[in-house]
Amino acid sequence: MNIGNLHSVHFLGIGGIGMSALARWFNHVGIKVSGYDKTPSPLTEALEAEGMQISFEDKMETVPARVLEDKNHVLIVWTPAMPKDSTQLNFFQSQGYDIKKRAAVLGLITADLPSIAVAGTHGKTTTSSMVAHLLKSGGKNIAAFLGGLTQNYNSNLILHDEAGGQPTVVVEADEFDRSFLHLHPNTAVVTSADPDHLDIYGDPEHLLEGFRKFVNLLPQGGNLYIHSKAFEKLGLGRGERFQIQQYGIQSGEIQARNIQPGPASFSFDYVGKGKNIEGLKLFMPGFHNVENALAAVSIALDWGISEERVREGLASFRGVKRRFEIWVQEDDRVFIDDYAHHPEEIRAFLGSVKAMYPSKKLTAVFQPHLFTRTRDFAEGFSESLSIADEVVLLEIYPARELPIAGVNASMLLPAITSPRKSLQTKENLLRYLSENRPEVLVTIGAGDIDRLVGPIAKWMKEHEN
Structure with a gap:
């Protein structure tokens, strides 16, 4: 495939952090970009603002006509996170479009x-x-x-x-x-x-x-x-x-x-x-x-x-969003957010926070990511989370997976040795934090826990211990 012969690139899962970078690159070099994603996000809003056409319905009616009319000069870029029963993915596969994963396209570019x-x-x-x-x-x-x-x-x-x-x-x-x-x-x-x-x-x-x-x-x-x-x-x-x-x-x-x-x-x-x-x-x-x-x-x-x-x-170097990102740092309160979603990542993150604030109580709010990962590494999650003085668990973020019987956030609680531990809902989290006034608070996870970060930072900046 010759990238120079393309007139359109259509992304399935365009809102992903890696996919959106590719979309921006193609848009920058003058190739028309469109795409589908499950839900709107600040990232998809930014892509739309740059002129890309994005839909949030997995229907062929939302695909631009130029993509459907000339498949020989169209590239479909997809992520394995797309469901196998995706309408658009199955259409492009059945019609013989050139379909490549993000990494394969990066291989072509580089x-x-x-x-x-x-x-x-x-x-x-x-x-x-x-x-x-x-x-x-x-x-x-x-x-x-x-x-x-x-x-x-x-x-x-x-x-x-x-x-x-x-x-x-x-x-x-x-x-x-x-x-x-x-x-x-x-x-x-x-x-x-x-x-x-x-x-x-x-x-x-x-x-x-x-x-x-x-x-x-x-x-x-x-x-x-x-x-x-x-x-x-x-x-x-x-x-x-x-x-x-x-x-x-x-x-x-x-x-x-x-x-x-x-x-x-x-x-x-x-x-x-x-x-x-x-x-x-x-x-x-x-x-x-x-x-x-x-x-x-x-x-x-x-x-x-x-x-x-x-x-x-x-x-x-100022770091990366959601990687050891310090939102609040004052004498009586600290709030840090991190993307960690594996036991070893959590161990490294919490161990470093402990070293930074050795005399302060550390409260960790963790949202497990994927049922399979939670099942496979349950013991490791409980052990690494126990570095914190208090652990608050949110329910598992499923991402691409269907539920697995018996696998939930509660299964981690018995082996966590922290003095305080509980399971809370996302809806009740701010109230719980308000009642318990954490000194050093961290949020951890790769799911939609990031949507709580802004409200938590706002609350922590406004409240007084």
Whole structure:
């Protein structure tokens, strides 16, 4: 398929964070964009404001005529999160349209460009955003397709300067449905390889095999930066055709030392690649984000960015929406929101919050995401949530799944060892918080808990302890 021959691209699931970046890219280069999504959102509203035609009814009547009249110059981009009984998806499949997943389209766009692909069951959005920011702030011409809205650019897409020569492409490599195997990286990062998406992979070993196939996409002489724990899990050898460098806080060739957690930032020393860069400041807190920064700094140094510009770039990085996002920070009350939806992510997040506010009571509100994930990792969720002094559970956000008998948020409660724990409804949450006056409050989850963040922040800013 030649992208230059397209007159229209139609997206099924256009409101997804990764899909919308692709939609913006096609719209930017002058190709007509339309799409379907289940519900309106601020993201779909932004796309409509940029001139894209979006419908929220899965009917053929809502598809633009140009898409239906000339299938030879139309590309359909779809997400595996689309239901299998989708009217539009089944029509396009039955009529022989060119249908590709997001990652396959990214592969087409970036096949002939130097690219950096960041993968991992957690940490990939923050790390790819850090890489993109360090390169861009360091003066490099880049295009970036990210899985979250960066605070610096208020976008999940960074467009290159067409007058600036060949760009470097930074892409978040999604392991869901093995999508990352479509990519063509010259440099790759693997932040983690903990079990997840077992509804897709079946068991942890098949997930690890997917990551092994991903790193083997690297060409002769390519570079792999991999967290030392992920390196051990994947069982990679030193005789690979590409260069492997491990990173971690206390392991690997690249390390963070002298880590100092603060109420709004972490400082650390970067040690690796023959350098010792002292006193780097990261205003996106968290031990796990320090590790993410190790990979990003290493790539920036590879791209010839000076230590001073790396220092400035890291200090100016403002993070990603819903990744350790501090909404309220006052002496008597703190509110932080995070997208964590896996036990290891929750463990890293809550452990970092505890380090930042060691003398304050920590209240965690968690909305589990997916019935299968809750079932598969119930013990891990209960254990990691127990880091908090109080745990408030909301009911499971089903996303693409149908209910599973016996699987619900309440099943996590018995094994949670926090002094206080309860199950609350979304409708009653604000009243519950008002009655209990949390000191340090965090909201956690990948579902629609994000719709409660604004009201909670407003309430917390207005109330007095």
